[in-house]
Amino acid sequence: MHEFPITQQIIKIVGWQAAELGASQVKSIKLVVGDYSGFVGDSIQMYFDVISESTVCEGAAIEIENIRSKMRCTGCGELFEREFLSFNCPKCGADGEPTEIGKEFYIEYIEVER
Numbered sequence: 001m002h003e004f005p006i007t008q009q010i011i012k013i014v015g016w017q018a019a020e021l022g023a024s025q026v027k028s029i030k031l032v033v034g035d036y037s038g039f040v041g042d043s044i045q046m047y048f049d050v051i052s053e054s055t056v057c058e059g060a061a062i063e064i065e066n067i068r069s070k071m072r073c074t075g076c077g078e079l080f081e082r083e084f085l086s087f088n089c090p091k092c093g094a095d096g097e098p099t100e101i102g103k104e105f106y107i108e109y110i111e112v113e114r
Contacts, residue, residue: 002039006044024056024113028062029109032064032107033065034103035068036103037104048062069101069102
């Protein structure tokens with residue numbers, strides 16, 4: 001349910017940006033959502049369809065780029081996706097440590113109609 005208020009914010013931000021551009025309609029929005037951002041793209045899409053009614057965003061397509069989380073090997077520095085129940089690097093076997101990759105959450109771009 002925490003996707004509801006973030007979806008409201010997305011619509012506000014995109015609406016402000018569209019107004020600055022003198023746009024009459026938002027055609028598409030691209031979001032970048034990391035696995036560890038705490039947000040679920042499908043839930044954002046569901047709320048967006050309802051909340052955007054009667055706004056400049058109504059009918060806009062949402063493209064969501066999901067970013068898989070990655071770990072960095074403490075031995076060789078390799079970036080890798082963690083396997084279930086394992087923190088070991090697939091290249092050298094050393095332990096991996098968390099990185100910021102996968103925590104992303106932002107609007108990459110909007111496409112508008114003037």
